[in-house]
Amino acid sequence: MWLYMMAYMVTSVVEQAFFVYKSCRVDHGYSEEICSNLNDNETIKSAVQVTVSDFHQWNNIAGHVVPIILALFFGNWSDRHGRKLPMIMGLIGKFIYSFMIVVNSMMDTWNLNTVVYTASLPMGMLGGDVAIFGSCFAYISDISSVQQRTLRITILDVVYLSTMPTGVALGSYLYTNVANSSFTIMFIINTSLLALAILYSLIKLKWQTLPRQQSLLGTNLLMDFFDKKHVVATM
Numbered sequence: 303m304w305l306y307m308m309a310y311m312v313t314s315v316v317e318q319a320f321f322v323y324k325s326c327r328v329d330h331g332y333s334e335e336i337c338s339n340l341n342d343n344e345t346i347k348s349a350v351q352v353t354v355s356d357f358h359q360w361n362n363i364a365g366h367v368v369p370i371i372l373a374l375f376f377g378n379w380s381d382r383h384g385r386k387l388p389m390i391m392g393l394i395g396k397f398i399y400s401f402m403i404v405v406n407s408m409m410d411t412w413n414l415n416t417v418v419y420t421a422s423l424p425m426g427m428l429g430g431d432v433a434i435f436g437s438c439f440a441y442i443s444d445i446s447s448v449q450q451r452t453l454r455i456t457i458l459d460v461v462y463l464s465t466m467p468t469g470v471a472l473g474s475y476l477y478t479n480v481a482n483s484s485f486t487i488m489f490i491i492n493t494s495l496l497a498l499a500i501l502y503s504l505i506k507l508k509w510q511t512l513p514r515q516q517s518l519l520g521t522n523l524l525m526d527f528f529d530k531k532h533v534v535a536t537m
Contacts, residue, residue, distance in 0.1 A: 303438050305502065306393065307462040309400070309495035311469025313488050316477050320407060320485045321414060325353045328413045357414045365399075365422040369432040376433055379527050380440060383518055384510040386503065388429060389437035393500045395428030400493040407486045444511035 326337035330350060340347045380388050402421035406412055439455065446454045473488070481487035510517065 303434075303458060303462045304465060305495050305499035306396065306434060307465040308469050308472075309396075309492045309499070311465045312473035312476065312495070313400075313492045314473065315470060316473060316485060316488045317403070320403075320489075321354050321357065321417075322350060323485070324406070324417075325357065325414045326350045328411065329353050353414065357418070360415070361418050361422050364418045365426045365430060368423075368426040369430040372429050373432045373436070375527055376429065376436060380437060382514075382516060383521075383526075384508070384512075384515045385437040385441040385444065386507045386509045387518070388433045389441065389507070390500060390503050392429040392431070392433030392437065393496060393503060395425040395430055396434070397493060397496040397500060398428070399425035400489060400496055404486055404489040404493060407489055441507065441511060445508075 322340065323337055326332050326340060326346070327334070330346070330353065332346060336343065336346065340350065376388050399421045402424070403417065406417055406420065409416075439458065442454050442458055443451055476491065477483060477488055481491075
């Protein structure tokens with residue numbers, strides 16, 4: 303959770319600046335000089351912000367509608383088979399998103415909406431934040447006794463919330479002093495942290511955390527996951 307949230311926070315401010323820059327350079331076709339000094343021209347700045355606002359609308363739909371639907375299946379499935387796979391799927395989705403943002407930052411001709419199709423949509427199809435947060439808290443609950451549960455969940459909250467101020471501060475420092483104001487380098491750092499999170503989860507976490515949870519061996523993963531009777535049971 304710490305690695306995942308740190309990856310997100312390190313590039314949270316830089317990512318928004320990248321979207322504005324990409325919109326200015328590609329969608330509106332302005333020069334490097336104009337886009338680097340966007341605050342000097344309010345008319346151009348307003349037009350770019352409208353484009354970025356429209357992008358965020360579709361980007362949020364692509365990244366969050368599918369996870370909301372998948373949430374109907376994730377909960378019951380993870381109760382029966384364990385929390386590890388949904389968590390790793392969500393992390394892989396985030397990794398794909400970050401990797402494709404790296405690619406988008408290197409492609410001078412790809413417009414802003416390309417991010418929706420190449421990064422946000424694949425991320426959403428693997429569960430995104432819903433899979434990561436839901437599985438992480440459920441995992442902690444499974445491996446904790448009743449007496450320890452509240453304390454451990456509180457510690458988890460503190461761990462991921464601590465990345466918000468520290469991640470933004472670190473991201474600002476890295477962008478200015480280490481990455482030389484390079485969007486690509488910052489997104490590579492993000493991708494690397496997510497790769498570490500996936501690796502840690504694969505090595506350290508248990509596939510099943512409760513006696514009632516069954517192994518995935520011998521099951522039809524897709525048919526079992528999308529079985530509508532489990533949605534009814536969840537609701």
